[in-house]
Amino acid sequence: MIVAKELCKRYGSRDILMNINLSVQRGEVLGVIGPNGCGKSTLMKLLSGAEKPTKGTVEINGKFIKSYKQRELAQTLAVLPQEAIPEIGFTVREIIEMGRYPFQNWLGEETKNTFQEESIVDQTIEILALKHIVNQTIENISGGERQRVALGKVMAQDPTVLMLDEPTTYLDIGHQLQMMEAVKRWQQDKELTVVVILHDLNIASMYCDRLVLMQDGKIQTIGEPAEVIKEETIASVYDTEPIVIDHPRRTVSPQIILDPQ
Numbered sequence: 001m002i003v004a005k006e007l008c009k010r011y012g013s014r015d016i017l018m019n020i021n022l023s024v025q026r027g028e029v030l031g032v033i034g035p036n037g038c039g040k041s042t043l044m045k046l047l048s049g050a051e052k053p054t055k056g057t058v059e060i061n062g063k064f065i066k067s068y069k070q071r072e073l074a075q076t077l078a079v080l081p082q083e084a085i086p087e088i089g090f091t092v093r094e095i096i097e098m099g100r101y102p103f104q105n106w107l108g109e110e111t112k113n114t115f116q117e118e119s120i121v122d123q124t125i126e127i128l129a130l131k132h133i134v135n136q137t138i139e140n141i142s143g144g145e146r147q148r149v150a151l152g153k154v155m156a157q158d159p160t161v162l163m164l165d166e167p168t169t170y171l172d173i174g175h176q177l178q179m180m181e182a183v184k185r186w187q188q189d190k191e192l193t194v195v196v197i198l199h200d201l202n203i204a205s206m207y208c209d210r211l212v213l214m215q216d217g218k219i220q221t222i223g224e225p226a227e228v229i230k231e232e233t234i235a236s237v238y239d240t241e242p243i244v245i246d247h248p249r250r251t252v253s254p255q256i257i258l259d260p261q
């Protein structure tokens, strides 16, 4: 569970985030949406402890984030940043194994049951359909495969809280859905708490329990997709005139059709 209270972030003389209050329940997927530069990544940096707020607090699983030790935080929370840096020269399997570092002692031995840990790496490779390329080095696989490997590394970390910054960038529509389905299955199996930044509002509407729509460093609206994905709201925040329709096969996932004038 994540609780953010009165979060503010200022860079120099610019207020980037202003008085953000939100909570994410255990097992909930919260999507963060909003135009470029509205403060989504900054919010994720504060929620994950990568940056300190100018004011306000963040609690993860009932404990203030600033009081976590680094290793303890890495055992609780995994973050997939916007541009996950590829580990050049390492194989796909080696990169996924790196997700286990927080659980290893200084000799590189697993501090949990070894059989179970081995199977986490193997399960991850299986779930993300990476078996056929496990021994290939990262520079010799496609951009979409690289994105799945980056997710694999955080999956192997076996966190209770997961934060993803635009995990579907660079993916074709088939792989976007494959990626989101993998996250959803994993999230449901382990009752993970997930915060995910998404630019694609249709994907956000389909995969998130609630959405927080940000504008100029503030929360514009927070609620279920049907409460947030509304023509007048999207029009005012994104300065465009979209058409919002019900998904023909789902009841709770409004979809956006663009209609440039």
Ligand SMILES: Nc1ncnc2c1ncn2[C@@H]1O[C@H](COP(=O)(O)OP(=O)(O)OP(=O)(O)O)[C@@H](O)[C@H]1O
Pocket (backbone or CB within 6 Å): 011, 016, 034, 035, 036, 037, 038, 039, 040, 041, 042, 043
């Ligand atoms: N370290 C920093 N120093 C100064 N300004 C920053 C810093 N990091 C971000 N900003 C500014 O804060 C604002 C919000 O940035 P942020 O990356 O959080 O936006 P975003 O909503 O994630 O954008 P995008 O959708 O383009 O990724 C931007 O105007 C950015 O230039």
